[in-house]
Amino acid sequence: MPPVQHHIPEDIVQAYVSGRLPHAFAVVVAAHLSLCDACRATAEAQEALAGAALDALPSDAAPDADLRARTLAALDSVEALPREAMPIPAPAGIYPSAVMAELGGRPPRWKSLGAGIRQTILTAGPEGSVRLLYIPGGKAVPDHGHNGLEMTMVLQGAFQDITGKYARGDVQVGDPDLEHTPIAMEGEACICLAATDAPLRFNALVPRLLQRVFRI
Ligand SMILES: [Zn+2]
Known part of the structure; x- marks a missing residue:
């Protein structure tokens, strides 16, 4: 596996270590730490x-x-x-143990979002939500609004957007200013772990088009 290119910002690692990070984001940080020696050293x-x-x-x-x-x-x-001092369990399959814990040890139960794209919500609460996304190779991630912080980590395959290419272990930290349309690379499906601190609006394409047409 090539080394991780996109890391967790240090202030977020710090919040994780001190226990101040909402659970949804802590899952992503824990998953990243299990795959990244550099960020694990920072955390320690x-x-x-x-x-x-x-x-x-x-x-x-x-x-x-x-x-x-x-x-x-x-x-x-x-x-x-x-x-x-900080035990980091080894990753199992493509799902790091922090993700397996959210899955309750069971395989993801995917729900279709259309166009071959699927999701499994792991936890969703007022403090944030974390989900798995499955994007077939060559497909774009459905357009979605995010009202706050968004952290996306690749578990399998890769995606690309204007900010760069993200492969297994890489984390993208987005905020409301980030305009992006991630596209899964051709070939293997891209499976991502995505945490947000506001409810994501993964609207189907048609309702979004209607929103634009009717300005609702
Ligand atoms: Zn890292």
Whole structure:
């Protein structure tokens, strides 16, 4: 497998490590970490940093001028921390264990979106949703609006849009400004893991056309 090209932004890894990331996005980060040595190293370093900062904090006083020095000293010892500090289960098949957990260990139950495109919603709640998308080779992902953050990770095959090419392990982080029409590469179907923090409007093509015509 070629190395991962598109990674999780460091602030999102940090939010994941500190447990502040909504579940839908945490699933994508966990899946990426299981396939990416670089981001896993970032996560482990940030976890060690958080631990060192806590250890360095005086329990009965505000942080003193010495804190920075002691935190930096603790950082120097990060290399010595055991690798087991953050256990990352090995990927099983194309679905990383974080995805298998969402699937309850069962194969995805795909629902058709038309044109051969299918989806399986893993979890959906007010904080966000995460789903699997199946796009046959050469097909475009249905046009969809996203109101907030969107993270898409490729599990099988590849897709391409104006921002580049994404293959297994690669993550695309989109926001409402991102105008894109991802197209699956010819050949093997593209299976993606996609998290959003607002309900996605994966409308069928016809209703969307009607929306444009009637401006509803
Ligand atoms: Zn990475």
